[in-house]
Amino acid sequence: MVFVEQPKKVIFGVAADWTKKLDRLIRNIMRVYSQKFNLIYLLLFFVLCIACNTRSSADIKNKSSFKPIIERLFIQGNWKDAIDIANIELQRTTSDKQNSYYYLVLGQNYFFLEDYDLSETNFKKAIENSKENADSEHLGEAYYGLGDINYLKWAYFEQEDALNISKAYLDSSLIQAKQGKLLELESKVLYRLGSILQIQGQNEESLKYFEKGLKISFSISDTVGMIRNDTHKAAELMRSGKLDSALFHYTRAYNHGKQINSNYTEAHSLCNLGQYHFDIDETPEAKRYFDKARYLSEELGQRIVMCRSYYGLSLIERRLGNKENAVKYAKKGLKSATDKEYVVYMQAFRRLIENIEKDNN
Structure with missing residues (x-):
């Protein structure tokens, strides 16, 4: 059975x-x-x-x-x-390949616990071990992990020099993926490279990466890969005013997250749906999604998703004229961001608090 x-x-x-x-x-x-x-x-x-x-x-x-x-x-x-x-x-x-696997596991799990130093240390151990044993699968994944950490340093901590480091690791990961025909890894790298282009404002180019990654993920039934690329493709469709298509991809990503019982993915997807409904002035629906995201993110203790949910709820309360609640959520978000020194979120929450305080003054 x-x-x-x-x-x-x-x-x-x-x-x-x-x-x-x-x-x-x-x-x-x-x-x-x-x-x-x-x-x-x-x-x-x-x-x-x-x-x-x-x-x-x-x-x-x-x-x-x-x-x-x-x-x-x-x-x-x-x-x-x-x-x-x-x-x-x-x-x-006593297996070298298993050592690589477990170092990789440690790197990935410390990453989501937001302990980036320990994550980086274990990814480097996985790389060292994998190189010694010609283990392209774990080597490629570890390169991706270091690329992801440096992406965060660039996108959230505003360390500009980290961008080139991230790209170098991602390129190395992509080489391993193609050499080893590791399609799941290839899709993941394409998603991250696309998200870099997205932040840089190269929207058409980023969309090509997401569509290519999505095609690969569908071909191998890679649910997590579908979620990643669906989410970022939806954001690009939203920017171009294709609202129905954006909602379709956001909703599909959310449903896939629930299907595989991925609480972290589900929380992010709830934030995406909340932001979508906020942007089209469906405030009660937006609040419902952001509230769900807040519950999940607080349970996980994952500050990036907590920041996203608090920011969305603060905007909603401000729109509804509930200044006290708007400030409360913004301050919660600022504390979460400060705990991990997420510079971008810290700046965003400080600006938001200042703007809320100016309302009706």
Whole structure:
């Protein structure tokens, strides 16, 4: 049965030292599969797998037992749990390729936890390890990770020199993607290069990148890639006044985010829909979307999405004439931005607060 297969793979991989990891394993499996399993069934199934496991310890030692759970935790926004498991696996694995994978996992999850120093450190370890073992897949992903970090430094921290560094890493990632025929990675790089062009105001060029990335993602059923490229394509369509098409792509990105249970993606998509409805003067609908985004982003503790939702809610309250609430959300946003020194958001919230204070004066 399908619903048994994945936990079986997970459980077999820890049979050799299950007494040390039982508690952590059960807690994380229940977090990931809580809608499909109950605790009694899982415990019985775990014992059965241990009893029936006849594979050698040497074989078990080199298997990645937690990969399905780590990937699911990452999608759901349980980044700290994914980091904990990856660190455990790094201590026990003897496979160089698995080391690259777990360094990559750490880099990606620290990135979304907004600990960019630790993220960068682990991406560099993944690159070093992958180069030694001619591992193009993990090498390309790690290059992308460093490109993404430097993109943020440029776009959010206003470090102008980071843009060229970002492009260099992204170009290296794209080379690995094409050499290894890694279409999912290629789509991701195209999305990021397109978003750079978008910020620079090269709208027609950026749209070409998003459309190409979207085409690749559709060809391989890459849902996350579809979401990325749909979102940014929608923004370009919005700028050109193609409102119905923009709404279609924003809505599809949102639905895909819900489909894969990606809380981070869903929160961003809610902000996008909120901004869309705000821009066409559908204020109550905009408020509904931004409120949902705020709840999700606060639960995740992800400050970039929190800033987006607070900014949108502040604009809405200002439009409705609720000055006190408008200032409240703007100050919340300013605090979130200041916590991580997101310079662009800090400046935006300060300007917004000043403008609100000037209203009716």
